Amino acid sequence: MLDDVIFWVLALLAVASGVMVFRFDSMARATYALLTSLLCVGGEVLLLGLDYLGVVIVLMMTIEMAIMAVFMVMYMMNPAGLMPMTMVHNKKGAAVICAAVFAALAAGILLAPWLSRRGRPSADPTMDLGLSLMGPQMLTMMTLGLALFATIVATVVLATRRGRYDRFGDDLKARTADDPVRGGMGR
């Protein structure tokens, strides 16, 4: 009973704050509305008994949204997120796509032949979920992880304006890097 109440409160909050992401005209409010929505999802995962996953979702999403604030300064035509802006472009198209996706997912939930429980719930659902998701495909997952990480590094390397030739000279022989701001390592 209490679980049902918590589920519905979190679910409604998640959807409502998800909607607000597109209603706010402030990037900061939109960011934190999205964070609220994701924290509610983390709460739902906790409700499923997946303690580790739930807390990690809360942790990762908080850090992610804060880093999004950094990206607002770095890459957006919106210095420090101070100007009013909307998160929606192509308003009608976006609304149609969103409604269609939501309807498809909701129909899937309602129409899927859900299994009824047999036996008892396992003592450590996080472990079991991990095994059934990744157990036989550990090699694929490891490769995927490495590929993702390599992509991140490559993107940063490509995006940075100053490469090693700017820092250490054309022959890379300079002893100290020529940086506009000195770091903390005495270089």
Added chain:
Amino acid sequence: MPDAAPLWATVILPVALAVAAVITAGLDAVVSGVAERGHAGSVGEAGRRAMAPLREALRLLVQQPRRTTAADRLLERLGVVLVPVAAVLAGAVLPWGFRSVSDPSVGVVWFNTMEALAWAAVWLAGWGPNSALSLIGGYRFLAQGLAYELPHMFAITTAALGAESLRVGDVVAAQDGLWFVVWMPVAFVVYLLSALAMAFWGPFEYPLARDAAGGAAVELTGVDRLVLLGGRWMLLVVTAGFSVPLFLGGGHGPLLPGWAWTLLKTAAVLALLVAGRRLLPTLRMERYTELAWMVLVPLTLLQALVVAIVVLNR
């Protein structure tokens, strides 16, 4: 093994944290007073200096609030309130002796999550007032988080690795014989550094530094200011206190009961941090970031590797 704490502990926790925060702030006021105005001379004068934070708190309670134009009051308030709330929620997994308000199976991750919440909160508090210096302070704390958060995570992971559990009670139990600080000294030192950084205090007060006229807190007045700055002291107490179950054996120790050892160790760590503050200037984040990523991350990874090898050969 730790037992569940009684329900009243939930009510006591915020009060105990607040009291500890006032005492720590008082100690800091005395230590700063010696550096700035010379020795107190008499016990009465030292006491007056120790009461300075409380007087300041009372003054803030009756201060006339000041508003800025086009401020986002909602986000500002949210950010300010989240700081002490995150501190109290993090304190819920802090064992007092061998009991904590709650001891979930993922306590270590929970603690880290609450710190991350405080991290996001300070940016809100800095962004909200629509003021340049306060905005700079908020963004400084984001940069600070990027510097300290990775070495910090590796440090607490190392302690969890040594205990082979994310439950804080298990981490304490694993230190029955040998404290983790003995064979994880690097992780301990990095943890203390990031505890200061997380509470944006002492050498890491860059987000609220004087060169930005008070940074993220510059526009905060009255109760708002009291809640943020008080929350910062609570955050410092909680993060310093969490080093006790992680590295200093929790309530383990001879003769005295567990709660007394926790109290003694927490007080010792806090005294070390408050006294050590005088030795370091405020660190600029572009400098600390390079140190953190070039030196501290490899060091903590090596430390984790050593611990992992020891654990595998056990």
